[in-house]
Amino acid sequence: MSGGSLLRRFLIWLRGLWSGRPELSAHERLLGTVDQLYGEGSVVKDDRDRLDGILHLGELEVYDIMVHRTAMRTINADDMPAEVIRQILESPFTRLPLWRGSSDNIVGVIHAKDLLRAMAEPDFERDKLDISKIAQKPWFVPDSTNLKDQLNAFLRRKVHFALVVDEYGDVQGLVTLEDILEEIVGEIADEHDIDVQGVRQEADGSIVVDGSVPIRDLNRALDWNLPDDHATTIAGLVIHESQMIPEERQSFTFHGKRFFVMKREKNRITRLRIRPAGDEAAAVAAGE
The missing domain is CATH 3.30.465.10 (Uridine Diphospho-n-acetylenolpyruvylglucosamine Reductase; domain 3)
Structure with missing residues (x-):
């Protein structure tokens, strides 16, 4: 079924169901309509999951989907330059938190593209690399932020990566734009992804x-x-x-x-x- 056909059927069902169920909120009616369409075979599972993901986006918080700090891959800014370069280039992730003194003290976020750009400079000297100078400023967001608001914040700031902190300001994990999109469309895989399905x-x-x-x-x-x-x-x-x-x-x-x-x-x-x-x-x- 095409996207346009699915949307038309969806709106027809909404018109019919909403008129007879004034006691339900608009959000509850939408959820009920999706479930009914799926149960009757009018919507396939993938489409149901995507619609369901959109409708539940405001009910989930960043904490629910973040990569926990125990699973984060980070870079020690005080490591030898050669070791820092090796870790970044061998990592399957393009963005890595940078810490100094303590793993809880995040001082920046290093993007692999920024490192490669620095290495391409004619006067680049590997042993004199100061990784903190090419790192981006970290962006910290509360763990209680709902996913709808966080998605809008990502789009507004045009960034893909944020560090998650609790009410005391302690780092709890990280969240990416891809993490939120996966709540809507399901797992997004590419040739560099690690198998984390488990x-x-x-x-x-x-x-x-x-x-x-x-x-x-x-x-x-x-x-x-x-x-x-x-x-x-x-x-x-x-x-x-x-x-x-x-x-x-x-x-x-x-x-x-x-x-x-x-x-x-x-x-x-x-x-x-x-x-x-x-x-x-x-x-x-x-x-x-």
């Missing part, structure tokens, strides 16, 4: 998932409906529902799924196996 289907039909995988990504990939109002990641969901930090080989059943903790590192659940709640025979056969 979801693998096994031969027995079970799903092995890294604990850090966002619930929304899992729901989109598998057409599930796990709740994400109290937790952002799948590990967070298990901790929230079980009201504990599970041990390895513990299992829990909720929301129609059986969650088996495969691996835990310190207090973090790093890998889970998920299967339908009723698939007890397969769970027993797998020693779960």
Whole structure:
């Protein structure tokens, strides 16, 4: 179905549904219309996910989708120039936070293109490179900023990268324009992307998932409906529902799924196996 045809059908449905449901907000009516169109087969899953992503953009905060500080790749401004250059050129990311003295003290953001431009200068001397002089000023945004506002801020400032801080000003992670767009259109991959999906289907039909995988990504990939109002990641969901930090080989059943903790590192659940709640025979056969 073409984009124009989809939009026309969408507007026709809106006109019919809104007239008879005055008790619902406009946002709730839109969500209900998308779900109904999808249920009747008028909208394919990819289109439903994109419309759903747009409609939920204002309900999510930067904290929900950011790259956590423990997973950030950063550059120490005090490293030897040759080491700094190597790290930047070998990184799969074009923008990297630059810190000095402490990893919490972000002093800039280095763009690989700016480094290459500096290296192309006739008088460039590798051993005299001061990486902080070619770094861009860091932009810090509150972790409570909703994605709609952050998207508008990215477009207004014409930048793609921001560092996320909490109410005390401590760096919690980073967010990019691509991160927000992926909430609308799904995973954006190119030839330099690292495989961060962290979801693998096994031969027995079970799903092995890294604990850090966002619930929304899992729901989109598998057409599930796990709740994400109290937790952002799948590990967070298990901790929230079980009201504990599970041990390895513990299992829990909720929301129609059986969650088996495969691996835990310190207090973090790093890998889970998920299967339908009723698939007890397969769970027993797998020693779960």
